[in-house]
Amino acid sequence: MKIKFGITSKLMMLFFVLIFIFYGTLLVLYVNVQKLMQTSQQIISINNQVTTISKGMLDNLISMDVNHKKFNLLKKQVYLNYFKTANKNFCEELDKIIKLDSRKYPLAGQWQWIHQSFTENTTNAPKVWVEDNLMSKWIETISNARKDNQEKIEQALIKINDLGRQSVRNSLLGLLLSIIAGILGAVFISKSMIRPIKKLKHGLNNISNDNYHNFIEINSKDEFSELATAFNTMSRQLKENDDIRSDFIAILSHEIRTPLSSIRESVNMIIEKVFGPVNDNQKKFLKIASSEINRINDLLDHLLDVSMLESNSGKITPGPIDPNLLLKEVSNSLISKGKINDVNIRLHKLSDAPMVMGVKKEVIQVLLNIVYNAIKFSDTNSFVDIYLLNQKNNNELTFKISDQGPGVPEEEQPLIFKKYYRAKKMRNNMDGVGLGLSISKRIIHAHGGIIYMENNKDKGCSFFFTLPKTNEQIIKQG
Numbered sequence: 001m002k003i004k005f006g007i008t009s010k011l012m013m014l015f016f017v018l019i020f021i022f023y024g025t026l027l028v029l030y031v032n033v034q035k036l037m038q039t040s041q042q043i044i045s046i047n048n049q050v051t052t053i054s055k056g057m058l059d060n061l062i063s064m065d066v067n068h069k070k071f072n073l074l075k076k077q078v079y080l081n082y083f084k085t086a087n088k089n090f091c092e093e094l095d096k097i098i099k100l101d102s103r104k105y106p107l108a109g110q111w112q113w114i115h116q117s118f119t120e121n122t123t124n125a126p127k128v129w130v131e132d133n134l135m136s137k138w139i140e141t142i143s144n145a146r147k148d149n150q151e152k153i154e155q156a157l158i159k160i161n162d163l164g165r166q167s168v169r170n171s172l173l174g175l176l177l178s179i180i181a182g183i184l185g186a187v188f189i190s191k192s193m194i195r196p197i198k199k200l201k202h203g204l205n206n207i208s209n210d211n212y213h214n215f216i217e218i219n220s221k222d223e224f225s226e227l228a229t230a231f232n233t234m235s236r237q238l239k240e241n242d243d244i245r246s247d248f249i250a251i252l253s254h255e256i257r258t259p260l261s262s263i264r265e266s267v268n269m270i271i272e273k274v275f276g277p278v279n280d281n282q283k284k285f286l287k288i289a290s291s292e293i294n295r296i297n298d299l300l301d302h303l304l305d306v307s308m309l310e311s312n313s314g315k316i317t318p319g320p321i322d323p324n325l326l327l328k329e330v331s332n333s334l335i336s337k338g339k340i341n342d343v344n345i346r347l348h349k350l351s352d353a354p355m356v357m358g359v360k361k362e363v364i365q366v367l368l369n370i371v372y373n374a375i376k377f378s379d380t381n382s383f384v385d386i387y388l389l390n391q392k393n394n395n396e397l398t399f400k401i402s403d404q405g406p407g408v409p410e411e412e413q414p415l416i417f418k419k420y421y422r423a424k425k426m427r428n429n430m431d432g433v434g435l436g437l438s439i440s441k442r443i444i445h446a447h448g449g450i451i452y453m454e455n456n457k458d459k460g461c462s463f464f465f466t467l468p469k470t471n472e473q474i475i476k477q478g
Contacts, residue, residue: 014185014188017185018178018181018182018185021174021177021178021181022174022178024174025170025171025173025174025177028170028174029167029170029171032163032166032167032170035159035163036160036163036164036167039156039159039160040156040160046100046107047149047152047153047156048153049096049097049100050097050107050145050146050149051146051149051150051153053093053096053097054097054142054145054146055146056089056093057090057093057094057097057142058142058143058146060086060089060090060093061086061090061135061138061139061142062139063082063083063086064086064087064090064125064129065129065135067079067080067082067083067086068083068125068129071083071126080126083125083126084126087122087125090118091118094111094114094115097111098111098112098115107145107149108144108145108148110141110142110144110145110148111145113141114138114142114145117134117138118138121134196228199216199217199228200227200228200231202216203216203231203235216231216232256296256300260293260297260300263293264290264293264294264297267286267289267290267293268290270286271283271287271290316358316359316362316447317359318357318358318447319357319358319359319360320355320356320357320470321355321356321357321358321360321363321467322353322355323350323353323354323355323356323388323397323399323467324349324353324388326360326363326364326367327347327349327367327386327388328347329364330364330367330368330371330386331345331386333364333368334368334371334372334375341375341376341378341380342380342381343374343375343378343380343381343382343383343384344382344383344384345371345383345384345386346384346385346386347386348385348386348387348388349388350388350390352390353388353390353397354397354469354470355469355470356467356468356469356470357447357467357468357469357470358447358467358468359447362446362447363443363447365440366439366443366444366465367399367401369437369439369440370401370436370437370440370463370465371384371386371401372436373436373437374401374403374405374463375403377405377406378403378404378460379404379405382403382404382405383403384401384402384403384404385400385401385402385403386399386400386401386402387400387401387402388400395468395469396449396466396467396468396469397466397467397468397469398464398465398466399464399465399466399467400462400463401463402456402460402461402462402463403460403461404460405459405460405461406460407455407456407459407460407461408453408455408461410455416437416453417437417438417440417441417451418438419435419438420435421438440465444465444466444467447467447468448468449465449466449467449468451463451464451465451466452464452465
């Protein structure tokens with residue numbers, strides 16, 4: 001049975017690793033600081049006192065010897081008093097050093113010998129004083145003990161320095177481990193969280209673009225895997241629903257087209273007086289009926305176009321096309337529409353326009369859809385401009401259709417290329433089912449181009465789409 005580590009478990013593991021490094025570093029620092037404090041305490045409480053006291057002992061010892069000799073020579077009481085004072089001070093200082101000796105901070109054995117020798121040889125002082133050779137030995141012993149004590153101070157200072165260096169080294173090591181753990185954690189989070197999130201985001205973008213064919217693959221055994229499974233299930237269900245809807249619309253459109261064609265032919269035959277004379281009033285309403293039948297037929301054509309594009313899955317056989325001829329044909333087809341709306345179509349051709357690759361009929365349909373929309377949304381006595389934009393170092397030619405209408409609200413811009421979407425303000429005022437831009441997008445993507453729109457700075461909006469240039473044009477540019 002495999003152990004399942006979720007996102008929470010992984011984050012908790014990373015958290016505990018960082019906590020372990022942090023408190024481990026603090027513990028090592030604490031131990032080193034304790035050692036530093038103990039060594040410093042030894043220097044302050046023991047060695048420094050020994051240095052100070054032993055200096056006084058040497059002075060008092062020499063003072064006792066000098067004053068004893070002066071007393072024996074001059075017989076003056078003042079020298080005897082000096083001797084007694086020095087002797088008292090020496091004994092007190094020697095007792096202090098002996099008391100400083102402990103198991104924790106043991107002193108040199110010379111102090112015990114001095115204490116024992118001084119006690120044994122000065123019992124009858126000041127009447128009887130020690131010989132010079134013993135006096136010299138005491139002085140030498142105290143000097144050696146002072147020297148040993150000084151060496152201990154130097155060793156303690158070296159130890160403090162080493163502990164300080166070790167503390168800095170351990171701190172840097174802890175910092176380095178923290179940085180490494182942080183980097184590894186960032187890589188871990190990137191692999192475990194950011195990548196799945198990017199995949200989910202990409203999947204959501206595909207869903208928003210009506211692309212239900214790309215499923216997300218996440219191999220981890222955590223919450224993201226469960227989320228990806230739920231997402232794929234949703235995407236699969238949406239695809240099935242979309243396929244059912246497309247099939248239903250295709251079947252319905254096909255079934256409606258046959259009786260609708262019969263009705264249209266019948267109305268046209270009545271208008272043409274095949275079945276007898278028709279008065280002006282009847283002819284007027286028959287023409288209205290014929291116009292409405294044609295409008296319904298156009299809507300059915302759009303619906304069938306969507307179904308056909310979806311069934312072909314974007315497979316086309318492109319050929320070279322002259323873009324200037326495309327603009328001319330589209331302009332001629334829509335001149336009547338422009339006159340009805342009092343909108344003028346202006347063409348901005350390129351004298352050296354490169355040939356593009358595409359299916360002429362489909363590219364014309366894209367231009368008709370976009371230009372017709374521009375005419376519908378433009379104000380009266382305004383212009384619709386069609387441009388060809390050619391960048392020398394680009395392998396694509398850009399078509400630009402610009403109008404002087406109201407533009408597209410920012411919140412609606414991501415939706416205008418979706419199937420059946422219509423601008424909110426125009427839903428009750430204009431005909432159509434919202435398929436023109438969706439069809440155009442599918443056609444351009446099938447040609448390997450892109451399509452997008454931007455609002456103009458002053459008024460209206462512009463639609464752009466690109467088509468690849470022919471290989472011959474690309475070689476010439478190269």
